[in-house]
Amino acid sequence: MEQENDWDRDLLLDPAWEKQQRKTFTAWCNSHLRKSGTQIENIEEDFRDGLKLMLLLEVIAGERLPKPERGKMRVHKINNVNKALDFIASKGVKLVSIGAEEIVDGNAKMTLGMIWTIILRFAIQDISVEETSAKEGLLLWCQRKTAPYKNVNVQNFHISWKDGLAFNALIHRHRPELIDYDKLRKDDPVTNLNNAFEVAERYLDIPKMLDAEDIVNTARPDEKAIMTYVSSFYHAFSGAQKAETAANRICKVLAVNQENEHLMEDYEKLASDLLEWIRRTIPWLENRAPEKTMAEMQQKLEDFRDYRRVHKPPKVQEKCQLEINFNTLQTKLRLSNRPAFMPSEGRMVSDINGAWHKLEGAEKGYEEWLLNEIRRLERLDHLAEKFRQKAAIHESWTDGKEAMLTQKDYETATLSEIKALLKKHEAFESDLAAHQDRVEQIAAIAQELNELDYYDSPSVNARCQKICEQWDALGTLTQNRRESLERTEKQLESIDELYLEYAKRAAPFNNWMEGAMEDLQDMFIVHNIEEIQGLITAHEQFKSTLPEANKERESIQAIQAEVQKIAQYNGIKLAGNNPYTSITPQSIDKKWEKVQQLVPQRDQALQEELARQQSNDHLRRQFANQANMIGPWIQTKMEEIGRISIEMNGTLEDQLTHLRQYEQRIIEYKPNIDQLEGDHQLIQEALIFDNKYTSYTMEHLRVGWEQLLTTIARTINEIENQILTRDAKGISQEQLHEYRTSFNHFDKDHSGVLQAEEFKACLISLGYDVETDKQGEAEFARIMGIVDPNNSGAVTFQAFIDFMSRETTDTDTADQVIASFKILAGDKNFITAEELRRELPPDQAEYCIARMAPYAGPDAVAGALDYMSFSTALYGESDL
DSSP: OHHHHHHHHHHHHOHHHHHHHHHHHHHHHHHHHGGGTOOOSSHHHHTTTSHHHHHHHHHHHOSOOOOOOOOOSHHHHHHHHHHHHHHHHHTTOOOOSOOHHHHHTTOHHHHHHHHHHHHIIIIITTOEETTEEHHHHHHHHHHHHHTTSTTOOOOSSSGGGTTSHHHHHHHHHHOGGGOOGGGOOTTOHHHHHHHHHHHHHHHSOOOOOSOHHHHHHSSSOOHHHHHHHHHHHHHHTGGGHHHHHHHHHHHHHHHHHHHHHHHHHHHHHHHHHHHHHHHHHHHHHHOOOOOSSHHHHHHHHHHHHHIIIIIHHHHHHHHHHHHHHHHHHHHHHHHTTOOOOOOOTTOSHHHHHHHHHHHHHHHHHHHHHHHHHHHHHHHHHHHHHHHHHHHHHHHHHHTTHHHHHHOOGGGSOOHHHHHHHHHHHHHHHHHHHHTHHHHHHHHHHHHHHHHTTOTTHHHHHHHHHHHHHHHHHHHHHHHHHHHHHHHTGGGSOOOOHHHHHHHHHHHHHHHHHHHHHHHHHOOOOOSSHHHHHHHHHHHHHHHHTHHHHHHHHHHHHHHHHHHHHHHHHHTOOOOSSOTTOSOOHHHHHHHHHHHHHHHHHHHHHHHHHHHHHHHHHHHHHHHHHHHHHHHHHHHHHHHHHHHHHHOOOSOHHHHHHHHHHHHHHHHHTHHHHHHHHHHHHHHHHTTOOOOTTOSOOHHHHHHHHHHHHHHHHHHHHHHHHHHHHHHHHTOOHHHHHHHHHHHHHHOTTOOSEEEHHHHHHHHHHTTOOOOSSHHHHHHHHHHHHHHOTTOOSEEEHHHHHHHHHHHHSOOOOHHHHHHHHHHHTTSOSSBOHHHHHHHSOHHHHHHHHHHOEEOOSTTOOTTOEEHHHHHHHHTSSOOO
16 A cells, blocks of 8 residues: 555645646557557556557567457456556566556556556666666666756756756757757756757657646656656667766776876875985984983983884884785785786885884994993993092192102201101101002093093093102102111101000001091992992991991090190190191091091982982882783784684674774773883983893883784785775685685694695695696796795785686776777777767866877877777786
């Protein structure tokens, strides 16, 4: 009842539609019945006995129906109509609510519905245009044919035809000599409609099925009447369908060629830009010119971090995309039977991989050099400061010593004074010997600065040389003065033992205090908790000696107090200070107080360094905990992708969806990598150079992450190319499964490729004659030239299915394209620009015109183009 209700509702919406249908359907029926010499005047009356209805079906179907009954009784008429309806049903048409009784009774709506069903089945249903059929196919045909005409926009089978221009455009497109289209006016629809109806009836043998005034005066003309009339145009011009099919083939071939050209241009530009970036970056990474200061080297390290975080990641993506584009382009060229794409010299994927490998080598060496250089500068700064401190202390000590050693005071001194001078000199020699270690340390530090290439080595060497020369001079002067004093020693009295004991004990104690002060102020550099704890332990040991040292100080001070006591008791007036030493009790107390001040300062410095090392150890553990999770995760994902790439779970679309979901999960893991990068930056900023808690380095994890992203993208691209191959070659899912099973069977090492011998065994299992005889070897060499054009010695699965699909399916050839052009050219050996513009879309027509060479044959005319050489070039070496 659904068809009946729809039909009734249409007629109820606009009664004028029934009039249009009656006129159109009657004309359509008569256009077929006239071949048998029969016509109808009243459609529902003439079909009541079923005789003309059966005759109409025999004419349009070209088949004989059962013999009709000639009786006048109602039962005879019903039987005839039922025979006609049974025949219609046998053609796959489902008749809903249309019975023989309604037709015999002259039911106008049922009769019109039946005729429309016949028209739809025998005049419209078989229309097919570009994979669309019936109504949609007829509409697409009209749109294609009227597209070049102004004021025509066919979107339906009612309003789009009211002004009559679409009918005239259809006629003009196929028979331009019948209509002067440019003289038609959109504001004169009646004239336009009548012109088209008259021309169609006179020259195309299409009867007038519509009334111009009815169409114009109806808000929405009847769709079924318009479709019936337009289908007559389609069948009248069906001879042009062959040319349209040929044009479609050419359009398809040209579209493939244009798309491939765009892909080639994109590859060349992307490859050129990437290689230029690598060319500019490598010299920067290979520059090993050291800087003089830590700040300058830290800036170099920061620039390198920016390169790794900001500049390089987009280039990694570009490199991956370049490989994907190259593989996709090669797959499309193979599928369209085109020659393989050969990039410009120096822009092959292998060239880019080589340049990238060189870049990564320079990058790895550059980072290692930066870290070593920072360590060197740090060590140099520490040594230089240590040198300056020790040199300053030594220079302060030697100040005035030469003048003291060269004075002639012993020539006029008394015996006691000479004795005192001699003892004083002995104390000086003891002090001199105690300073020997400091001079040696200064020379050793200067030597190490030279070996480490310290930038201010000349001034260090000059100062060290001056100290050494001065030290040698002091040694000579000391020896000379001792000899002078000893010559007069027998003239001298022994001197006060207490002064001598004071001098002998004060000198080493004073030297110990100076050494302690020097050690307490000495700079230190450590790299881990163990080292700073060692320094703290040593400092604690030093502090444990302070009580004993204080006793020694009190003993020395007691000697001086005893001297004062004896002098006071005996009324002796002391002449100046201790004659045996310049070390006074006041200087000892002052230096002791200094030592007491420096001890807590040293405690604080060591504790601060301990806190810094504990913080560094926390950073090490924090980085290690994350790295020890991410490293195995990346390895696991790489292994899973390897398994997925050789397994066959579901259709290719299922595998592609699964891989893309898998890729999304990998991308969603990126924040963990970013967090690890942040931890690594904190480690580098803290100048931490080792980590005993993990074997993973940031460089190792970065490379693993980049390889993971590249591998999943490459695997997805392989599946996409397999889908392209399957769809283009018409390969079934079962065939792909069979290909994969064979491939995996002979891929013994699960590497994803077949070596030459494995591939030969696979071919033999598939029935190819590639045995070890001469003919078999030649056949195998031919096949290897197809699947391995680069002579890599290995066959990928994509190359394998390309070969198998090529062996089992057909593809477009140059001869097919030439034949298609010959149809468009009207069987001529050349084609004109006008014919190309008429039959092809504008962009592809201009594409052909710009690339076709002039035709030079004996039958050439002005503007003739050579479509044969053009078609051949599409499938060979060419600049197209």
